[in-house]
Amino acid sequence: MQLDLSEEQVQIRDAVRQLCVSEFAPHARRWDQESHVPRAAIERLAEQGFLGMAIPEAWGGIGYDSRTITVVLEEISRVSAALGIMIAVHNSVGALPVFRFGTDEQRRRFLPPLVSKELGAFSLSEPGAGSDAGAIQSTAVLEGDHYVLNGTKNWVTNGSHAGVYLIFARTDREAGSRGLSTFIVERGARGLVVGKTEDKMGLRGSDTVTLSLEGLEVPVSQRLGAEGDGFKIAMSMLDAGRIGVAAQAIGVMQAAFEESVKYAQQREAFGGPIAKIQAVQFKLAEMERRLQCARLLARRAAWLKDTDQPHTRAASVAKLYASEAATWVTHQAIQVHGGYGYVKEYAVEQLYRDARVMEIYEGTSEIQRLVIARSLLREGVAV
Ligand SMILES: Cc1cc2nc3c(=O)[nH]c(=O)nc-3n(C[C@H](O)[C@H](O)[C@H](O)COP(=O)(O)OP(=O)(O)OC[C@H]3O[C@@H](n4cnc5c(N)ncnc54)[C@H](O)[C@@H]3O)c2cc1C
Known part of the structure; x- marks a missing residue:
């Protein structure tokens, strides 16, 4: 088992630490007080490739392995846990699923913005389905070449300003956890309504919102994986x-x-x-x-x-x-x-x-x- 960091990983850690300490640490307390991490901080991380950490270079990312990603997330969270969760969610459950489960067409369309400038969001939880994610009630009904999504999602990290959302909804009412499917939805889609921002105890700089799905039409081509794979x-x-x-x-x-x-x-x-x-x-x-x-x-x-x-x-x-x-x-x-x-x-x-x-x-x-x-x-x- 390789537990020590390689020379390259040590260099990456030191570079990230330098960036975080000099550019983010002076502002992290204010971000907490103002409940906001400015877009400029995300852009700075994007310039270094950190929005594409889990995506291979062939698809525009920087292709870090999981150990290196762990090192980067630790350094960011050391100065701002709010920025840490935003980047962690984006990389591990926002961008990575698009690469892992997406078709080449979906990868070509959604990965470029995700690795360069837009944050990803992962919308699984609902008011009545947290630990019990298989109990999701939001529905996705197939109508011709698109699905119509209705329901309420909550606790969506990056939810007020993400560029790409992965939304989980029920395509089969009878099939329990096997009846869920995943949809890729872009910011601004008609029927995707961003609701209240939670007033949290901590991680105050990171936004956590409720989403309403109000007749949200999603083309079949934006379903991630097969029906029932959600x-x-x-x-x-x-x-x-x-x-x-x-x-x-x-x-x-x-x-x-x-x-x-x-x-x-x-x-x-x-x-x-x-x-x-x-x-x-x-x-x-x-x-x-x-x-x-x-x-x-x-x-x-x-x-x-x-x-x-x-x-x-x-x-x-x-x-x-x-x-x-x-x-x-x-x-x-x-x-x-x-x-x-x-x-x-x-x-x-x-x-x-x-x-x-x-x-x-x-x-x-x-x-x-x-x-x-x-x-x-x-x-x-x-x-
Ligand atoms: C700041 C923040 C950010 C979040 N970001 C996201 C996000 O980006 N995307 C997303 O989809 N979700 C997100 N979540 C939701 C988070 O994943 C859920 O809050 C979590 O899974 C728990 O669900 P719940 O809050 O509904 O609690 P519940 O599931 O209602 O649990 C309440 C209590 O019951 C216990 N419990 C429940 N079932 C069992 C069981 N079978 N055995 C033992 N104990 C049990 C729980 O452990 C807990 O102590 C976020 C939450 C927060 C607070």
Whole structure:
């Protein structure tokens, strides 16, 4: 198993870090306060090819493997978890499915904007169907050469300004999760109505919206995969997505850890820096342990994916561990800061809010445990 970064990956990491620290870090707190990441930040990442990380060069992308994508997402999330989720969703569940399941005609039409300037959105969840994605109620009815979509989708990351949406709707009322299909829809399509933006606890710079499908006509040529393949497409893409969430969590954790070490060395109590107090040292040591474990698990899952080995269980293990570790580390980071950790002047306040959702989206911690348990009972325990 290749867990160390190659020389090239180290160079990429250092270049991304430089970009993020010099150009994004000075604004990340303001993005949180204003609940908005400006388009210019996306354009800057697009210039570096980061909208096409998962797409092969032959199709206009930069063709990074999963380990390298993990490194990039970690660095972006270290300075702005909001920008991190926008780029993670775009790459892993926005653009990649078009390449993986699209016809050559669909790839030719939709990949160029996705790898160069437009964000992708993945619209699976509904008000009544989150963990239970097979219960989707939105319908897609075939009428001649097009489908007519009706229903309500929610929690759509990048949803207010995406260029391309992947929308999951029911083409067969009787077939349960086998009755779902996936449609590629462009921004501005008549009948695609962007609704309210959620007022979130964290990741405030990233937009999360409700979409109404109101007689939305989608040509048959824009169905991704076969009729009934929707659930399969969604679940297979979530494997990559979950490795991405682990990377986001690691980035947030790294930032909280660094802030805690710095603060503990500066803050004085009882005649010396609090870093000299064993209770504080133990917190820092435990942060380091969880951070290292999370990074190794994410790299392992990514390596399994890169080497075409089954990685569903490993992706869930990495996502589950990293997201819970991020919640723990950011919680303890506030503790190390005392009262100062509770006010917006200090970065850990935002990191704590940003980390929390990582235990929820792309499958809650409970769902990850179900995935892991089902896999180990079916395929045997890992050695
Ligand atoms: C900021 C944000 C961004 C998001 N972005 C997107 C996006 O871009 N696209 C998209 O499609 N969705 C997105 N989501 C939706 C997200 O994936 C769902 O919120 C998540 O899957 C949980 O669904 P739910 O909120 O309906 O909770 P529910 O499914 O109602 O779950 C409620 C609780 O019940 C538990 N539970 C449910 N079923 C089981 C079970 N079988 N066993 C054990 N426990 C169970 C859950 O773990 C949870 O604790 C986003 C959500 C947020 C908050």
